[in-house]
Amino acid sequence: MTYLERESFSEYDQSLALVYDKKYTQYMQGTTHPERPERLVYSLDMMREESLIGDVIQKVTPESASLDSIQQVHTNRYLQRLYRQSRKGSGSISADTKITDQTWTAARLAAGGAIRAAELAWEQQYDSAYAFTRPPGHHALPDRAHGFCFLNNTAIATKAIRQETDCSRVAIWDIDAHHCDGTQRVFYEDSDVLVTSIHEEDATKFLNIGGTEYTGEGEGRGRTVNIPLPPQAGDDAYQAAVEQIAQPISESFSPDILLLEIGFDAHFGDALSQMHLTANGYGDLVRKAQNFANTHCDGRLGLILSGGYDFTAGLPYSNLATLNALLGGPEDFVTEPNQPPTQVTGENHITRAREAQAHHWSL
């Protein structure tokens, strides 16, 4: 069927590796838990229905992250607890995050997917690489976790790529409705990893360390950039946050690679946030990341899937717009069944976030 697929999409001139394993759709926290296999299943249905899988997008199978690579981020004590509870078949590491007999294997395979995507992005065999994985990772701290996360996929991939290759500086853009408290904690004192998070201001409640005042410590001073936006912030607010803060700071930081942790729970249809991004809004953000990587990182761009729970609408359409952007498709290419509600621009929030960075970066 490859020819037919190619024939349909003459505008797609970029190659993309989708790091994916069928096991990502088999792991469950519970049949009604929001972090569920359907998050990927419906999105894969969408890719199939739009004829993107196969010749247009190449699937790449990941391997489980090695113990050594996850130990670079997580404490032994925490890993032992995770392993033991998973072996036992039950347990929980926080109120919303349950452990099952699949957790240990699934979390390692997700981390392995993130590593593979970062490696592929580094090697540049494809124009970009996307870890289409679950469970997500950005709420996993070195010694504990919450928010449906167990192992910090992006942090593990960041450490791995720096160890395996001559990549020394990594920029992470975290665009999920929730603050990446885990990732921030891992790199809070690291001068070579820039962590930028755009999130809903109230969605930092877990540890509440997503305010603009958190900017890094010690050698990591100025290497943490938090951009909390108000509820109902939409495409314009996110664009402004990237253009006015994430982009210029990253440019000054001058990374070797850009990792974009993308969560589709800021879509207007998602029940787990109050944000109003559209599918094409996600596409535009991905395009910005792509342009940044092309201009400043030799084109090295890796994506890692984070949240997104409106699995029959917001998630598959946002994911589709993401793929469209990565493949080089036109802007505003995706139509959605539901109309977006009104959005707020969040100018004051952006100004505050910019001011908080003013003594670390010239903006």
Add this chain to the structure above:
Amino acid sequence: MILYLEIEFGRVVGALIENDEVTDYATLSDINTADDLAEVLSQFSANDRSDVDQVQAAIGKLATQDQRGELPSCTAILAPGYGLPVETETIANHTKSIDGGLTPQGQVTQPPPTEINTDTENAVVSAKFGHKNPDYEMDIGAEIAASSIRFGHKVSGEMGFRERTKTAVANVRLSQLYHSIKDQLKQAVSSADIEAPLYAIRSDGTLANLDTIDETPAMLLSGVVAARAFGANSRVERDGAVLTMTPDTTYIVPPFIQGIPLEQGYFAGDLRSGYTSIQTVSVPIGYDTPVSQLISANIDSSKDLQSVLRPGDFNDEDSTLASGQIDNKEKVRTELIAELRSSVKELSQSASTVDTLIAGDPYIASVINELADSFGAHGIVPDTVTTVGAFSCSNSEIQITVRLQIDTARNIISVNTNGEIYSEQMDLSKKLNRLDVEDFVKEYVTNSLQKHQQPIASVDIIESRVVTLVEDDTQIGELHTIIAEGTAKPETGMK
């Protein structure tokens, strides 16, 4: 004894094959009716005919009619819905798009119009995510006054919206021609006193019972090329690219890898089909191509390439261009080789190095050595090259792809195969508790296909997905989607 038939415009090849050897063959040109076809069969002895216990037909006419632009047109009523835009105008001769559509869960966002004006014989109704809610397309179909309608959701397999729709268009446009060939074939076989099961060779070289593909004739578009490529490969026992000529097109089949061909859809003419098909590179020159198209000067344009190349009376020893009858045959030859050369070169650049070229018909046989020499490659003409497709027969299997949806909340199983859907109500919760889903599916597919006269020896699960069905935060069941492939040896014996 197997009777192999290659049914082309203007030419039919029949061969009897037993123990992997062709025991007799017959060819006839100017074939149009069942009587003509019967005449080919009458060239075999009555004894041999009564020994035939299986018929395998490769129907080249379907692809040729398409390449000649002579198929009836079709109107597609499309609900492209949401997601990526669809270039509807490339899908069928005429298209109408409906506003609204289906969500990824199959919910209707806007009811379709109740009056749809179509002045058409052949229609296709296809919606994005149409397979998630078959009623939607059926409701639209009920509003259309066309004598023949195909539905996107019924196209077998796992294609995306575009491929599914284009394949449905191919099915409906080929329908009339397929039925007339099928009728002629049945009539000819019966008047030749052959009583044996009839199979058609599909584009991937597998077989289908002639009566099971009424809805999906696009599965046969590359049947002749597949038969010849499999036959040539099994005959020479060496990996190489097979080149073979049909009336309007020469196909170059990339070397098999350990006996397995590369696969793709069909795209040699106007039609597109997403059904599994042997991979080819096509060159628009065939044995009916007017020579004037090949070389513009000094040639009598009324003569076609067939008369230029004239491979004797399909006598293998004489099947060379040297037996051509016209003065500038060398020029024709040079032009032909040059055309093929550039395509083979392209292939060897994109695929692995092609170091062996195998002739898949008598026309190509006459130029294969010279062509191969020009690459420093090895050229091979299989013995009995005229009937090389027949050597695919002994190893052919019937293969059926089945898509099952098992809804344990509504207790419904629907089976989609060969362009048809069967649904049945069944208490699934018990069954699925008792048996592993895959074992259940294997047993179910075997039984259900047997009910539809399709014997199955083994079932492989190609893909299996499941979503949890949740209502008011409670799990009410599961929806399994399973793609299974059933394989069987074709039946032999008198009917």
